[in-house]
Structure formats: structure tokens, C-alpha cells
Amino acid sequence: MMLGGGHGHGPGDFREEETLGKVYDARLMRRLLRYLAPYRWVAVIGVLMLLLLSLLQLAGPYLAKLAIDRYIGHSDFAGLTRISLVFAGILAAQFVLRVSQTYLVQWMGQNVMRDLRLEIFTHLQRLPLSFFDRNPVGRLMTRITTDVENLNELLSSGVVAIFGDVFTLVGIVVVMLWLNWRLALITFTVLPFLTVATFLFRRFVRQAYREIRLRIARINAYLQENITGMVIVQLFNREKRNFEHFRRLNYDYLEAYLRTIFYHAVFFPIVELLSAVALGLILWYGGLRVFSGTLTIGALVAFLQYAQRFFRPISDLSEKYNIMQSAMAASERIFKLLEEPEQPSFTPPVKHLEHCRGEIEFRNVWFAYHDEDWVLRDISFHVKPGERVAFVGATGSGKTSIMSLLTRLYEPQKGQILLDGIDIRHIPLDELRRAVGVVPQDVFLFSGSVAENIRLGNRDISEDVVRQVAQALNVDRFVERLPRGYDEEVRERGGILSTGQRQLLAFARALAYDPKVIILDEATSSVDTETERLVQEALEKLMVGRTCLIVAHRLSTVQTADRIIVIHKGKIREQGTHQELLALRGIYYRLYQLQVVGLRPSRERETAQTTGAK
Ligand SMILES: Nc1ncnc2c1ncn2[C@@H]1O[C@H](COP(=O)(O)OP(=O)(O)OP(=O)(O)O)[C@@H](O)[C@H]1O
Ligand SMILES: [Mg+2]
Incomplete structure (x- = not known):
């Protein structure tokens, strides 16, 4: 400013x-x-x-x-x-x-x-x-x-x-x-x-x-x-x-x-x-x-x-x-x-996603927003169809950047990203983005009704689907309390909705498109415990039957993941389950400590310190 x-x-x-x-x-x-x-x-x-x-x-x-x-x-x-x-x-x-x-x-x-x-x-x-x-x-x-x-x-x-x-x-x-x-x-x-x-x-x-x-x-x-x-x-x-x-x-x-x-x-x-x-x-x-x-x-x-x-x-x-x-x-x-050169929809030869299974692989991916200021260095990982992987790391470590590459919002300078074994550069952009649904870190709402914000102008999504999705994700609980329900106007910055509510709305938006892969970039800001519970429940439903990549800031989300990948300064430093990583006593362990110490009341903080701190 x-x-x-x-x-x-x-x-x-x-x-x-x-x-x-x-x-x-x-x-x-x-x-x-x-x-x-x-x-x-x-x-x-x-x-x-x-x-x-x-x-x-x-x-x-x-x-x-x-x-x-x-x-x-x-x-x-x-x-x-x-x-x-x-x-x-x-x-x-x-x-x-x-x-x-x-x-x-x-x-x-x-x-x-x-x-x-x-x-x-x-x-x-x-x-x-x-x-x-x-x-x-x-x-x-x-x-x-x-x-x-x-x-x-x-x-x-x-x-x-x-x-x-x-x-x-x-x-x-x-x-x-x-x-x-x-x-x-x-x-x-x-x-x-x-x-x-x-x-x-x-x-x-x-x-x-x-x-x-x-x-x-x-x-x-x-x-x-x-x-x-x-x-x-x-x-x-x-x-x-x-x-x-x-x-x-x-x-x-x-x-x-x-x-x-x-x-x-x-x-x-x-x-x-x-x-x-x-x-x-x-x-x-x-x-x-x-x-x-x-x-x-x-x-x-x-x-x-x-x-x-x-x-x-x-x-x-x-x-x-x-x-x-x-x-x-x-x-x-x-x-x-x-x-200004436009972003090509795909690099030939074009390859279509037939029935997307949701298998993801990053192969030695290097990425910088500018020249050679590497934000991601040599990132490689593999996610099986239906697997839930959580990404954790300090702020600015490059988690959101990884997710942006998967949907080709940005293109990596080196390495390859594959979806179902196909290099995503060969997949037409619209197909790729239909297969990969994103709940972004900052939810953006357009001016229009709540229903329109879920559907985003897509006529293929019927009123019924919007309702179903909203019901499944606990969105209807707060929507029903709005004076005009689903027709309530949302201003451009989403003024009438709280952060948690906006997050739920973004879940509904992603689910309405029924993608095979879900990327969830959790908001860093914390929400009240009641909303947290609603979000958690919604998240569970959202993830069923899909490959999920979750940038997690909440411990509760991390713990439900099949695997955790720890990003530090643009590199993958640790991988494993919650228990495995804790036992490693490395970066994840320290992050976990910070969270526990930072969020829990002082009594628990003390126990955490006595059990964990060096
Ligand atoms: N659009 C951009 N242009 C230039 N640099 C960027 C851009 N977006 C992010 N960066 C830089 O890339 C690095 C990684 O950012 P990224 O958003 O991936 O972090 P993050 O791990 O998602 O952090 P957080 O937990 O705070 O969301 C940061 O140093 C940031 O300054
Ligand atoms: Mg981020």
C-alpha cells in the first residue's frame, strides 16, 4: 500500500x-x-x-x-x-x-x-x-x-x-x-x-x-x-x-x-x-x-x-x-x-484424460517466479489414486507454489509433473482443471448470489446439485440463516460471510465440479471451534473417493492424512506418517511442537514442553 x-x-x-x-x-x-x-x-x-x-x-x-x-x-x-x-x-x-x-x-x-x-x-x-x-x-x-x-x-x-x-x-x-x-x-x-x-x-x-x-x-x-x-x-x-x-x-x-x-x-x-x-x-x-x-x-x-x-x-x-x-x-x-504471449492450452502432442484416476507425480521439479530465485528445488513425489497427502512447512516454504504448478497456474522451469502418467503440459487446460479441483488459501467471491458463487456460472451444475453439495458440506446451515437463503447477494469481497463460511462455500464450489483430484490450501487464519468442526466434517466428505493434496495448517487435518510431506525452503525434507515423523524428531517435530505450544492452553503447553523440547 x-x-x-x-x-x-x-x-x-x-x-x-x-x-x-x-x-x-x-x-x-x-x-x-x-x-x-x-x-x-x-x-x-x-x-x-x-x-x-x-x-x-x-x-x-x-x-x-x-x-x-x-x-x-x-x-x-x-x-x-x-x-x-x-x-x-x-x-x-x-x-x-x-x-x-x-x-x-x-x-x-x-x-x-x-x-x-x-x-x-x-x-x-x-x-x-x-x-x-x-x-x-x-x-x-x-x-x-x-x-x-x-x-x-x-x-x-x-x-x-x-x-x-x-x-x-x-x-x-x-x-x-x-x-x-x-x-x-x-x-x-x-x-x-x-x-x-x-x-x-x-x-x-x-x-x-x-x-x-x-x-x-x-x-x-x-x-x-x-x-x-x-x-x-x-x-x-x-x-x-x-x-x-x-x-x-x-x-x-x-x-x-x-x-x-x-x-x-x-x-x-x-x-x-x-x-x-x-x-x-x-x-x-x-x-x-x-x-x-x-x-x-x-x-x-x-x-x-x-x-x-x-x-x-x-x-x-x-x-x-x-x-x-x-x-x-x-x-x-x-x-x-x-x-503479450498467451498461455497455450497444451504443448503438442495433445493427450486427453480419459477416465482420470487421480495419480500424481512430480519429477525433479524446479520452479522460480523470477529468473533463478528458486522457490521449489528438485521436488519429487508420487501420490497414488485416492491417497491423502498433507503438505506442511513454515510460511513461505513453497506449499502453495507446488499446488499452483499442478493446475498450471505457473509452469515449472525444470522437471515434469504427471497426472495419470501424462505430462500435464500435454493435457488441454480445461480438462486438467476439471480433473483437479482447488480450494484456495484465500477464497475469492464474486458479486452475485450464494448459489451463483457455488455454481460459478456453470449451467451443467443444476440447482439440485448445488443444494446437495451444500447440504453435504454443512453450507446449508448458515445459508438458511441468511435472509434470502441461496439468493442472498454476496458483495465482491464476500463481506457478509465469515472466513470459515467462505471456506465452506469454496468446498462446495470444488465439490460441485466433482473433480478426481482435490487440492486444499487451508486458510492460515484460524476459525472458531464450532466452524472448525463443520469444516472438518465437510472436509471428510469432500475427500472421499478422491486423491487429496492438502496444504495443512491445522493439526487435525494433518493427522487424518495417509502421508505427510514436509517442505522446507522449497525442498522436500521429510516424508511419512504423523507418528513416523514425530519419531524422526526433525522439522515436522518442531513444527508440531510450535503448533501445540502455540494453540493449546498453558497446561498442555507445559506437558508438551516436558515431553518434547530438547
Ligand atoms: N506470485 C508470486 N510472485 C513472486 N513470488 C512469489 C509469488 N507467490 C509466492 N512467492 C514467493 O514464493 C515463496 C513460496 O511462497 P508460497 O506461497 O508457495 O508459500 P507457502 O508455503 O504457501 O506459505 P504459507 O504457508 O504462508 O501459505 C515465498 O518466498 C513467496 O515470497
Ligand atoms: Mg500458501
């Missing part, structure tokens, strides 16, 4: 958000265009409509010129009416085109976003767990929300609008030169100033936008930690200090935002000022021309209108520059995520 102090180091690593990248990257663009492929006709129609719109926009001022010079000047009433109708018609057409064009392009953008979110989501589901060890939740959430949103801006308001802006700009320049090239050149005298202003604006705003992104990412990460860690915040009276820290982050964000607002506030009036200067010049020089009879009044009016429209796309384009830039950076990040 990030507890105040430092600026966004540790879990929230914002370097990725910081990179700006190019405004235009052909490789990224080509890849983006592939997402447009299913909607290419919509895109083509959208662009055509945009071209038509630009043309219609060009027509307006020219019609005004005709109206003034041809009809108003000669008091031609019929002509004026006709041209006014055409003018109105063009405006109406522009309206219709604008509405449908906007809708079409946005429709396309939203659809592309939906496709992209689906692709990212399925991709995330297939990534190996080690990927999630490396990447904080907040960052992945950003990929699928904010980054995708940025991309949409690129598609809908970026690329298409830029296309339209450029087209309009070129059209206006051509028409202006054609109407009166001298007047056109006079208008263009303000362009150098405009170029400088735009260049400066872009540079400053770019920097400020980067700051904004960075600071909002910090706020989000801090918020996420404070909300998920609210218990600790409140218990340890951290409210004030965390508030202080948040206040600072919040202020930094405000400050960065105000900076961009300042640049905008300065830049757009400058553009307006320059366009006012240009209009003044046109009016003055054009007026002189009208006096000398080389320019009609209508042409002057048209020119003024064109000049006004000339500046709008220019300021629009400098805005779009930023959109393009952040969208390019966003797409770079999204594609990088999509390029």
Missing part, C-alpha cells in the same frame, strides 16, 4: 502513462485500420458525406456573392427568391448530412471500441498468472477504459475530422485564389504569425497534457488503494495523513489542468485576433478595389465569409494534434498488451 510520502513510486508505476510518442505512426495506424475493416462501408460513406459537407460549406458564400451582384444589384426579385431557396436548401442538406455523418462516425467508433474491449478482455483471460503479478490492476483497467476511449477519439473526431478540416482548408484556399488572388494573398499575410502561435501552443499544451495524464493516474492509483484498504486506513487512524496526501495530488492535478486551460484561453483569442486583422485587411483593401471597380460588393462579402471559415479549421487542427498524440500513445499501450 502506498502510504503517503513519495510521489507515485512503488505499486503505481506511471512511466507508461508518461510516454508521449509520435503524433502519427504508420505502423500503429495500419493496425488500427484493421479494426475498421468490418465497418469499412460505414467509414467510406462517412468520408464521402464529409467531402460533400465541405463542398456545401464552400457553396454558401459564393451564393451570397451571386445574390448580391446578380439579383440585389439589379433588383431581380424572382432571381433573389430562387437563389434564397437554393441557399436554404443547401443549409437544410448540410443539417441532414451533419447529423447523419456525426451519428455514423460515432456509431462506428463505439463499435470499434466494443470490439477492442472484447479482444482485450479475452486476451487478459488467457494470459499466464505471472503477467498479473507484474502488472497492477489499475494499469490494466486503464487499458480497457481510458485508453480505448482515447482511441475512439482518434477514430471519430480525430482522423475523420482532420480529413474534413484539411479538405475544407484546401477548398477555401482554391476558391479564394480563384475569386481574387491579390486579396487572397493579403489574407495569407497573417499565416506566419498564426504558424508561430500554433507551434508554441502545441508545445506548451503537449507538456501540460502529459502532466495531466500523469497526475490523474496518480490520483486513480491512490484512490484505488485507499478504497480497497479502507479497513487499514480507519483502523490505523490514517485518515488525516492520507487526506493530506490526496489533497496534494488533487491540487497538482488542478494545477496541471489550469495550465492547459490558460494556454487554450490565450491561443484561441490569438487566432481570433489574427483573423480579425485579416478581415480588416480584406475590408480595407477590398473596399479600395470596389471603389476602383475591379471587385464587386458580392465578391467582397463572399471573401469575408471565406476568410472567416479559413481560420476555424486551422485552430481545430491544432486541437486535434493533441488528440492524435494521446491516441497514438494509447494505441501503442493497448497493442503492447495485446502482444
Whole structure:
């Protein structure tokens, strides 16, 4: 947890958000265009409509010129009416085109976003767990929300609008030169100033936008930690200090935002000022021309209108520059995520589990989460079908890691793991995980009803099976006490259930799938004696007729096992039954002592000490 102090180091690593990248990257663009492929006709129609719109926009001022010079000047009433109708018609057409064009392009953008979110989501589901060890939740959430949103801006308001802006700009320049090239050149005298202003604006705003992104990412990460860690915040009276820290982050964000607002506030009036200067010049020089009879009044009016429209796309384009830039950076990040290699379902040749017997063998397995920091060293053991084996060892000795390898949550670097004599790498993941049921150390509950949490969305598991399983495992005892029974909503962190109850629910979940092998990673936290008894009973039923690997923290569980394997610092150090291991007076013996001494009342502790301690 990030507890105040430092600026966004540790879990929230914002370097990725910081990179700006190019405004235009052909490789990224080509890849983006592939997402447009299913909607290419919509895109083509959208662009055509945009071209038509630009043309219609060009027509307006020219019609005004005709109206003034041809009809108003000669008091031609019929002509004026006709041209006014055409003018109105063009405006109406522009309206219709604008509405449908906007809708079409946005429709396309939203659809592309939906496709992209689906692709990212399925991709995330297939990534190996080690990927999630490396990447904080907040960052992945950003990929699928904010980054995708940025991309949409690129598609809908970026690329298409830029296309339209450029087209309009070129059209206006051509028409202006054609109407009166001298007047056109006079208008263009303000362009150098405009170029400088735009260049400066872009540079400053770019920097400020980067700051904004960075600071909002910090706020989000801090918020996420404070909300998920609210218990600790409140218990340890951290409210004030965390508030202080948040206040600072919040202020930094405000400050960065105000900076961009300042640049905008300065830049757009400058553009307006320059366009006012240009209009003044046109009016003055054009007026002189009208006096000398080389320019009609209508042409002057048209020119003024064109000049006004000339500046709008220019300021629009400098805005779009930023959109393009952040969208390019966003797409770079999204594609990088999509390029992360997925976990293959199996390594060929594929071998199917026909009727799983539940025989397990580890052969010289070495495993490290990182490089060569070996967590497991040369682990070998064999479990017969239906056998119950307990794994004991100090915290951090590697028990959970062994279980993670068996379900291929992680892959070992060396050695082999066999199920029914088949290397598990050849077994399709879904078959493997159907055969091996897991009750994890930390039970995770999804938001949804109790029944849904047992069934986990599997339609093959009927309501009856859920009830049967729950009954067999003592789950129904507490479920019936819930106001709405099996339909009671469980919040995402399982708030309404106690640790013991959650454990029972996890048993039910595993049993409902009826696996041949059961892995039970006992919770380290102790539960009350009543729940302990319920859990114990449930466990007995869960284990019948299955191969069981139990990471045991409770003595009662260890003692019912056929065999105990003692893990110490990633190695198997002792194996045997409870009695055999006690007689060995080794690691197990010491662990047993600690447990007995730690959990029993002092009288028993004394006896344990007198009978055991050296
Ligand atoms: N996802 C992970 N990434 C990196 N290292 C990990 C990861 N999970 C566990 N480790 C490390 O691997 C070692 C073994 O952890 P493991 O969870 O297997 O221990 P354990 O025996 O199950 O402990 P406990 O009894 O506390 O549950 C520990 O040193 C731990 O720091
Ligand atoms: Mg563990």
C-alpha cells in the first residue's frame, strides 16, 4: 500500500502513462485500420458525406456573392427568391448530412471500441498468472477504459475530422485564389504569425497534457488503494495523513489542468485576433478595389465569409494534434498488451484424460517466479489414486507454489509433473482443471448470489446439485440463516460471510465440479471451534473417493492424512506418517511442537514442553 510520502513510486508505476510518442505512426495506424475493416462501408460513406459537407460549406458564400451582384444589384426579385431557396436548401442538406455523418462516425467508433474491449478482455483471460503479478490492476483497467476511449477519439473526431478540416482548408484556399488572388494573398499575410502561435501552443499544451495524464493516474492509483484498504486506513487512524496526501495530488492535478486551460484561453483569442486583422485587411483593401471597380460588393462579402471559415479549421487542427498524440500513445499501450504471449492450452502432442484416476507425480521439479530465485528445488513425489497427502512447512516454504504448478497456474522451469502418467503440459487446460479441483488459501467471491458463487456460472451444475453439495458440506446451515437463503447477494469481497463460511462455500464450489483430484490450501487464519468442526466434517466428505493434496495448517487435518510431506525452503525434507515423523524428531517435530505450544492452553503447553523440547 502506498502510504503517503513519495510521489507515485512503488505499486503505481506511471512511466507508461508518461510516454508521449509520435503524433502519427504508420505502423500503429495500419493496425488500427484493421479494426475498421468490418465497418469499412460505414467509414467510406462517412468520408464521402464529409467531402460533400465541405463542398456545401464552400457553396454558401459564393451564393451570397451571386445574390448580391446578380439579383440585389439589379433588383431581380424572382432571381433573389430562387437563389434564397437554393441557399436554404443547401443549409437544410448540410443539417441532414451533419447529423447523419456525426451519428455514423460515432456509431462506428463505439463499435470499434466494443470490439477492442472484447479482444482485450479475452486476451487478459488467457494470459499466464505471472503477467498479473507484474502488472497492477489499475494499469490494466486503464487499458480497457481510458485508453480505448482515447482511441475512439482518434477514430471519430480525430482522423475523420482532420480529413474534413484539411479538405475544407484546401477548398477555401482554391476558391479564394480563384475569386481574387491579390486579396487572397493579403489574407495569407497573417499565416506566419498564426504558424508561430500554433507551434508554441502545441508545445506548451503537449507538456501540460502529459502532466495531466500523469497526475490523474496518480490520483486513480491512490484512490484505488485507499478504497480497497479502507479497513487499514480507519483502523490505523490514517485518515488525516492520507487526506493530506490526496489533497496534494488533487491540487497538482488542478494545477496541471489550469495550465492547459490558460494556454487554450490565450491561443484561441490569438487566432481570433489574427483573423480579425485579416478581415480588416480584406475590408480595407477590398473596399479600395470596389471603389476602383475591379471587385464587386458580392465578391467582397463572399471573401469575408471565406476568410472567416479559413481560420476555424486551422485552430481545430491544432486541437486535434493533441488528440492524435494521446491516441497514438494509447494505441501503442493497448497493442503492447495485446502482444503479450498467451498461455497455450497444451504443448503438442495433445493427450486427453480419459477416465482420470487421480495419480500424481512430480519429477525433479524446479520452479522460480523470477529468473533463478528458486522457490521449489528438485521436488519429487508420487501420490497414488485416492491417497491423502498433507503438505506442511513454515510460511513461505513453497506449499502453495507446488499446488499452483499442478493446475498450471505457473509452469515449472525444470522437471515434469504427471497426472495419470501424462505430462500435464500435454493435457488441454480445461480438462486438467476439471480433473483437479482447488480450494484456495484465500477464497475469492464474486458479486452475485450464494448459489451463483457455488455454481460459478456453470449451467451443467443444476440447482439440485448445488443444494446437495451444500447440504453435504454443512453450507446449508448458515445459508438458511441468511435472509434470502441461496439468493442472498454476496458483495465482491464476500463481506457478509465469515472466513470459515467462505471456506465452506469454496468446498462446495470444488465439490460441485466433482473433480478426481482435490487440492486444499487451508486458510492460515484460524476459525472458531464450532466452524472448525463443520469444516472438518465437510472436509471428510469432500475427500472421499478422491486423491487429496492438502496444504495443512491445522493439526487435525494433518493427522487424518495417509502421508505427510514436509517442505522446507522449497525442498522436500521429510516424508511419512504423523507418528513416523514425530519419531524422526526433525522439522515436522518442531513444527508440531510450535503448533501445540502455540494453540493449546498453558497446561498442555507445559506437558508438551516436558515431553518434547530438547
Ligand atoms: N506470485 C508470486 N510472485 C513472486 N513470488 C512469489 C509469488 N507467490 C509466492 N512467492 C514467493 O514464493 C515463496 C513460496 O511462497 P508460497 O506461497 O508457495 O508459500 P507457502 O508455503 O504457501 O506459505 P504459507 O504457508 O504462508 O501459505 C515465498 O518466498 C513467496 O515470497
Ligand atoms: Mg500458501
